[in-house]
Amino acid sequence: MTQPTSNGPDRSTHNGLVIAGIGAAATIIAAIIAAVIGLAAHNSELSSDSASSPTSISSPAPSSVSSAAQRSSQPSSTPSMSVTPAASPLPSTVPILRPVDDPGFTPVWNGTFTINAAGVRISSSGVTPGNPEDWDLAYQSGGSDSGWQMNINNGDNGAIYPYEGTGTPNPAWCQRDYFSANDALTAQVGDRDCYADANGMVGYLQVTNIIPNGPTVVAWFWKGQPLS
Numbered sequence: 001m002t003q004p005t006s007n008g009p010d011r012s013t014h015n016g017l018v019i020a021g022i023g024a025a026a027t028i029i030a031a032i033i034a035a036v037i038g039l040a041a042h043n044s045e046l047s048s049d050s051a052s053s054p055t056s057i058s059s060p061a062p063s064s065v066s067s068a069a070q071r072s073s074q075p076s077s078t079p080s081m082s083v084t085p086a087a088s089p090l091p092s093t094v095p096i097l098r099p100v101d102d103p104g105f106t107p108v109w110n111g112t113f114t115i116n117a118a119g120v121r122i123s124s125s126g127v128t129p130g131n132p133e134d135w136d137l138a139y140q141s142g143g144s145d146s147g148w149q150m151n152i153n154n155g156d157n158g159a160i161y162p163y164e165g166t167g168t169p170n171p172a173w174c175q176r177d178y179f180s181a182n183d184a185l186t187a188q189v190g191d192r193d194c195y196a197d198a199n200g201m202v203g204y205l206q207v208t209n210i211i212p213n214g215p216t217v218v219a220w221f222w223k224g225q226p227l228s
Contacts, residue, residue, distance in 0.1 A: 094190045096218060099169035099204045105222035115139045116214040119149070122158070122201050124223045137195065139187065139214040147186040158197035160184045163204065169194075171202040171222040178227065187215035195219075200226040 101107060109126035119130035119138030130138065136158050138149040148160050161181035165173050174194035184193050187207045195203035202222045209216040 094206070094208055096206060096208075097169060097192060099171070099220050101222070102170045102172040105171040105175075105202060105224040108221050108223050110218075110220040112208070112216065112218045114211065114214055114216045116141070117149075119151070122195065122197070122203065122221060124201070127219065127221060136197070141212060141214050148184050150183075156197040156199045156201075158195065158201075160193050160195045160205070163192040163194050169204045171204070171224060174204055175202045175224060175227070187217075191215075195221075196227070198227045200224045 108124055111127070113120065113127065115138065117138055117140055118132070119135030121128045121130050121134060122136045130136065134154075135151050136154060136156065137160060138151070140146045140149055150158050150160070159178065159181075161177065161184055163169055163174065164177070164181070169192065175196050177194060178196040181194070184191070187210060189207055189210055191207040193205045193207075195201070195205060200223055202224055203219055205217045205219040207215045207217050
């Protein structure tokens with residue numbers, strides 16, 4: 001009897017191998033799918049944990065100078081500085097430059113007086129109120145002749161002129177400047193003036209106030225040698 005030629009496994013064997021291969025492939029694919037699903041789930045959990053838990057960042061060392069935002073949001077431990085009040089007006093009084101005595105000049109009077117149109121008498125007896133017939137120095141507050149007035153009819157040739165020294169006033173300086181100084185015209189608070197006449201009377205005056213009647217002055221007077 002002639003035997004058929006065998007070209008490979010029979011059909012049943014072939015089908016079994018095919019089925020086994022398909023099963024192995026399915027197992028591998030299932031494992032891959034499970035791995036992918038597990039990785040996705042793990043990533044999802046990480047994302048969820050990251051969203052719910054803030055990331056911890058180490059804080060830098062505190063600085064001794066706070067930022068502008070911190071200064072504006074945090075109360076200060078020191079009280080705020082108050083606004084400096086506006087400067088008050090200067091007082092009406094002025095510093096007094098007191099004179100000194102000189103050899104050869106005898107002090108005869110010092111004090112404060114207001115001089116007006118009636119004027120004052122100035123002599124070795126001191127300063128006394130004047131009258132229309134007898135006065136040496138006066139002050140006219142208004143009109144065309146306003147300002148300091150000298151009596152040209154009493155023969156003593158008195159004059160009042162600015163003290164322009166740079167040091168402490170004294171009668172020697174005032175008398176020495178008698179022949180060269182220009183006459184003082186009107187009075188202003190703070191003015192420093194000298195007075196002298198031909199009889200040897202010398203004065204130093206400082207204007208401390210101006211009122212409607214005339215200037216208020218603080219004054220010192222001496223008696224020296226008559227001028228030649």
